[in-house]
Amino acid sequence: MLSERRLEVLRAIVQDYVGTEEPVGSKALTERHQLGVSPATIRNDMAALEDEGYIAQPHTSAGRIPTDRGYRLFVDKLAGVKPLSSPERRAIQNFLDGAVDLDDVVGRTVRLLAQLTRQVAVVQYPSLTRSTVRHVELLALAPARLMLVLITDTGRVEQRLIDCQAPFAEASLADLRARLNSRVVGRRFTDVPPLVQDLPESFEQDDRGTVSTVLSVLLETLVEETEERLMIGGTANLTRFGHDFPLTIRPVLEALEEHVVMLKLLGEAKDSGMTVRIGHENAHEGLTSTSVVTVGYGSGDEAVAKLGVVGPTRMDYPGTMGAVRAVARYVGQILAES
Amino acid sequence: MLSERRLEVLRAIVQDYVGTEEPVGSKALTERHQLGVSPATIRNDMAALEDEGYIAQPHTSAGRIPTDRGYRLFVDKLAGVKPLSSPERRAIQNFLDGAVDLDDVVGRTVRLLAQLTRQVAVVQYPSLTRSTVRHVELLALAPARLMLVLITDTGRVEQRLIDCQAPFAEASLADLRARLNSRVVGRRFTDVPPLVQDLPESFEQDDRGTVSTVLSVLLETLVEETEERLMIGGTANLTRFGHDFPLTIRPVLEALEEHVVMLKLLGEAKDSGMTVRIGHENAHEGLTSTSVVTVGYGSGDEAVAKLGVVGPTRMDYPGTMGAVRAVARYVGQILAES
């Protein structure tokens, strides 16, 4: 177990290193923080911290920098979440309030997060799986060609074209439309399947095939079309990473472009509360020198999607966490209103 | 006017520089190309080319590199468009054929272009303004709340919610839907406005307000919602730029993230044929050290949108142009089929 002071030393090291981007030595530490002890004492503490794997020296005669493990301890035990200033909060609200549709909300959120944190922002579109159905519409584009439109409570709209084997009477269509809506509106996607299972039976023999087709397309849309999307922004901030560029930044850019990778990353995060994954804690190889801060957001009590930022392990954790949490909160509000 | 051989020297310089990324000297030139003259002669030619502003020396005693003007001449007079190999063509077709919807087509195209050219790919979504209407649907979500769905010939679907002042009878709705479709299906967006102008007059007094509202939303969608979208990919290729990184790459990333900037860029290109903008020919400041190769693509005879790549001025122009043209052609085919 580390003594109180040693934890304090670790905190100081993290803070200084994040600020200066340079290895921090014992003397500099005593000068910049009121630790009340001499550099020699700090040196002993640092040696102990190094033994425990919390800090490391890049070169024999350089200062120390935190390891991933050190950042972990810092985040878990030493750092709080720094709330935003009230001008910042107002700016967020103003900026997000101007959004006109879902795409716009997500787009603005990405830009906002990127600007606030000066890092790469990742925002997942509200997921279909956790949403509820606001409305289902069925229209006949041609006698044997239908279009299914699904509107979610988060404002997302999905449409599918359906080719039927046989023409479908307008009356039957209206009937199906009405029954569908009465059963599924307001339901969560995952609850829908059992609710519509028996629908074909209540139709005439001739129409059952078409009804089944429609239902299967609907279920496909609900489930398989959990094809989750996301938007990414602020990649220009990657250039602030370090000066050993190409090697550092390239794999990160590659990972960011693979939305599948990013979705997996978000999926691994906790559903509620904030998740911070530091350096090697990220499974993906390209991201082992980055930290990822994510949090769920939603229109109501429950999270429907996640958002977060990707930055160097050497990031301002309290500030970043504060910004991420605040943005998630406001986006949730905006979604609830619309 | 430059002699034949001097043009040949310029071509050789461009080719070598693009290949090696290093300034090319007179001796190396004679060794790698059969110019039939000695280095001394080449030196004279190079001096002349430098006087004319086609090449420059980064340092007093280094080789020459092409200037923007040099590349311009190369592209205009010296370079052809290099056709793709047939395996490449097959790969393109296979890859694009797997697309399931418009988003997927655009996404695959971006990845394809980025991979083929090893540069940043930019693909504009098929523009609404040049498309035609495949179908318009109107549905009542609630007595006084309508939804307008617009389907284009390129498979794009736009939807809008409409709040009406007064309830709108189902019969009137069906009537409006039918009339709308009979007038606008198959029409180009720009032709629609005069065709629907008089519609409100043919409805009952009570419904005219709602009809007008619907029409104005439709026109808004057609015109204002020429909010053109685009997709960008392959930014990781930027890391291959040079070794003087941050300064070069940063403004480029910033420009790429500003979709408005990129759309303007595409808008400035010729509507038909390929456009190559080299270095300072690009108005945007962040892109003055890049070249942009764009071409229009479309489902039929006419271009409905543009795509292209952004890369260093020192790029393989013939190869890039070949890839861009080929991809545009195949995307056009895919769109026409769907």
Add this chain to the structure above:
DNA sequence: CCTGGCACTCACACGGGCCGAGTGCCAGAC
């Protein structure tokens, strides 16, 4: 008009020496 020769210029790589920040350890003080 082309060529070989020649003197000149410079960017860059290499190597040595100095500097200073930072460390570990130890003996002594509290």
Add this chain to the structure above:
DNA sequence: GTCTGGCACTCGGCCCGTGTGAGTGCCAGG
């Protein structure tokens, strides 16, 4: 037991002088 000041040591980074080689411009001769 813990902290402190002192001390010897390490080593990365910086400055600087030198050498090298690629590349140039110019000129006289074919």
